[in-house]
Amino acid sequence: MLSWALAADDELEIGAMDLDICGPSLPKMLGCEKETLHESNLGWSPVYVADNLGMMSIQFMLPDEDAAVIWRGQKKSALIKQFLKDVDWGKLDYLVIDTPPGTTDEHLSVSTYLKETGIDGALLVTTPQEVALLDVRxxxxxxxxxxxxxxxxxxxxxxxxxxxxxxxxxxxxxxTGGGEQLSKDLGIKFLGSVPLDPRIGKSCDSGQCFLDQYPDSPASDAILDVVDALRDEIEGEATI
Amino acid sequence: MLSWALAADDELEIGAMDLDICGPSLPKMLGCEKETLHESNLGWSPVYVADNLGMMSIQFMLPDEDAAVIWRGQKKSALIKQFLKDVDWGKLDYLVIDTPPGTTDEHLSVSTYLKETGIDGALLVTTPQEVALLDVRxxxxxxxxxxxxxxxxxxxxxxxxxxxxxxxxxxxxxxTGGGEQLSKDLGIKFLGSVPLDPRIGKSCDSGQCFLDQYPDSPASDAILDVVDALRDEIEGEATI
Structure with missing residues (x-):
């Protein structure tokens, strides 16, 4: 959703990388789960879902959509390294990396490998329940x-x-006050709330862009506000 | 929830093991997240949330509730082995093991370690969205x-x-027809649907038993039906 929203700006080149090796869902949500990878002498080419939006996921390498990737952490880390090193991303303005929940191999690997090039930062997403906030903490x-x-x-x-x-x-x-209260408690910025709209799930399931389909819905407004706040945060940083 | 429902039968001894090392939420849901572990010469004692319901989670070992466990797969596997070997579970009728989503270290380790004693089987839980069904497949x-x-x-x-x-x-x-259709497609048993009741989330957040608090709600009926179907499935198997 974030990738779609960033790609709405034609002048930006966006890459989306799905690090959920054992449960990749990004291809389904972006409507390209049947694609396979092409390799050139520059490396793997990302799958383009829009002119300025390329993506990479293990889903594209599976023989069959329902096949499970039964891999321990070391193997997942090796693949993540390849996604960063052997994929011909071209020149990107943003690389959006979607990680599974938790604080384990995927998170350690990507933060280690990207240490040299630098990460702008992490966007944390929660739902209002106390059990979800626990994970965010x-x-x-x-x-x-x-x-x-x-x-x-x-x-x-x-x-x-x-x-x-x-x-x-x-x-x-x-x-206990949900995400907004938690942000205050922990001293992090609260970028906004997105309401639950059944049509979001439907768009994700059919791989269509919710923002294009329902541009006037309150959820679309909320998503674009979040993206604006996020870009301010990243670009404000860059000009300092 | 399943553990509570099984423990409602006083004659059964239930153990609940939380294998979500990087995002343990079971203690919060069972209302015992402030507890710490006791060790005797028989090993670690589980934390008892009811007379016949003991549980084990890494949460009990953390210095502070919000601390992250930043561990790669190997370390998680070692802890899972200890949970099975060094915990004084006593005599149990059911050991409910809650795994994080996916098909990785936790799942491989627990299925390997329990191969000798035997696992009755796996209960899969999904939500109706296509992206969740993808993970279940x-x-x-x-x-x-x-x-x-x-x-x-x-x-x-x-x-x-x-x-x-x-x-x-x-x-x-x-x-695409949700969980019921998927069960038919894959030839697995559909045990039932549980409706979304905001009070379930509230009970989980406050660590209380939803079944005790709202025994007459449609969600409670649905949960108990699922548990009955599950016990039939397990016990039917045992008598053959």
């Missing part, structure tokens, strides 16, 4: 220990508007 | 390759009843 601790700047926190699935009566209900009730 | 492939019997599939967050108007809406619309 651990990820904050990880970023701080690994020296990765935290760009901010986004709260997803923040509220639900009933299509029958228009009444708003909070499906996942934040017992 | 991979887990089915894993279980088949690892020789683990699949007890069945449960669909969670299946529908939402608006508290204002009582209208039922499907928040996560299953574009």
């Amino acid at each position: 651990k990820e904050v601790d990880f970023c701080r220990k690994a020296g990765i700047k935290i760009l901010g926190l986004v709260e997803n699935m923040s509220g639900f508007v009933c299509p029958n009566c228009g009444g708003k209900s909070r499906i996942f009730k934040p017992t | 991979k887990e089915v492939d894993f279980c088949r390759k690892a020789g683990i019997k699949i007890l069945g599939l449960v669909e969670n967050m299946s529908g939402f009843v608006c508290p204002n108007c009582g209208g039922k809406s499907r928040i996560f619309k299953p574009t």
